[in-house]
Amino acid sequence: AWLIARQRSRVAGEIYAHLGGSSPLLANTEAQAGALEAALGLEYRCFIAMRYWHPLTAEAVAAVKAWRPEEIVLLPLYPQFSTTTAGSSLAAWHAEAQRQGLACPTCEAPPYPTEPGFIAALAGHIDELLADVARPSRLLLSAHGLPLKIVRKGDPYPEQIESTAAAVIDALEHRPADWQVCYQSRVGPLAWLGPSVDEEIRRAGQDGVGIVIAPISFVSEHSETLVELDRDYRRLAESCGVPFYWRAPTVGTDPRFIAGLARLVRRETEAQLAERPREAAASP
Template sequence: MEKLAVVLFNLGGPDSPEAIRPFLFNLFNDPAIIGAPAPIRRALAWLISTRRESVAKGIYAHLGGRSPLLELTRDQASAIEARLGDHVRVFIAMRYWTPFTDEAVSAVKAWNPDRIVLLPLYPQFSTTTTASSVKEWGKAAAKAGLVKPTTGICCYPTQEKMIRAQAALLEEALQKAGTGARVLFSAHGLPKKVIERGDPYQSQVEMTARAIVTALGRSDLDWLVSYQSRVGPMEWIGPATDAEIRRAGAEGKALVVQPVAFVSEHSETLVELDIEYAHLAKEAGVPLYVRVPALGSHPLFIEGLADLIGKTASSERSFCSEGNDRQCGEAWKACGHAGVLS
């Protein structure tokens, strides 16, 4: 049986308080995040990371000074390996902190697989996440001389088993919240200009939310999509999650908040949603605030990822979307399935 290497892409996170500033620098020095020429981008990244370091340290202090993302991603990798068998080994390539992409490339090359599948742990495609990780992989693989048949997954916003897992988690939360609760499907925001350039992320987040509602089978559900984690003075996509929390308080509505673009717990869920937004909800008069867990290693989610890997490993396309045609409308010209990753 062919040896198959699966590479999981994720953001990464600082593993100590001392790593927070360089992590932030790496994030803001990515041309997919700040598109200025390299010297200007590096200067801005230095400035932003320096100014944000103390705030970020306060955030990560709630988590013991470090991000749990790597350990949770390792759990997902182990679950995928157990699902797919001994001929599959799963590697982790974090974009902004260790293990970096070049480390993953070296590990894959040493294992010497027959084939490689690139799997972003971002269900919805964006030029700021999946595209950035794939481009970094291509550069690192070329530099290391890693030449193996490679296929990748563009996106999977409506993958059937992932949606079923999210619907099951939401149903549990709704049982706690009781009748009449409003559901906020919260996702990390993006500046509007990114979407206006053709990035399909927002439309795919909305696909995911609609699919969860359909799978839940509650025709009378009060729900909407909102966006969190706004940074800087630019105009961002909305509505904002914090604004929707305030509105729910004014209306006396209980809230169930489900992260739909984060598949693992990290600072945006464990601190922003669980601490900062829970406090805001209390201040705003929201009668009950319930947060749905991230997917993590939910068995159905792992099954869904295994299905994606199987389809993609046998695909002839360089980058496919669930092994099918692109899911985005033609307006989203930055869709990875349309060739932006080729």
């Protein structure tokens, strides 16, 4: 564990140096929160809770408590559910809310692997690249990896990734005949979901086809897109003789994606309102 931590620390330092000293994740998430607030209207306020950087969950709970909302909707920025991402983030919120005494009706937005706005934004960015492809190519739909030992415990993540991929392919105007789901960001010696992006890049080189790659589990730009996809995998593609390597952007603040998030939030708040009369009627 010490050796892995030391290696990760060294790699992380190099990554952030490449990014100019810090990750753009917070700034990009703030932009998404601002866009979502604008889409929802004045009755809503969006707070950011991050797991590994400020504002941490404890800070977000304190800020929400001070604002005194009537109800809370928890919206993970993970379209596909995994116990390691959305699940752990939601658990951290509930534990911290209980610790700080935040007593407020709270609900969780469901996973949204095929939400129409999310899919439309993804497909739109991919179509812009596919429209310019004039040579043989393969579309790679890349998602963050997950150890197989977690999948074997029943984690629904890979099935939801596959559902996102199928929905994206169906939504594309320039539908490719050659496409593949693959996984990135593997760390450590455990067996992970596959095929890996590395394997698919090498296969594309052997087949002599170009690559259009699109991240389908990340919703904003950060180290895994700006460094891993844009630099590391591009270098691998060049070394493997891949004719070209084009990367689609994340959905970010695309209005279609933001509108989809707003629909999810409104659906949850409307469901909470619908529950209140029944709760009142059931009270002694």
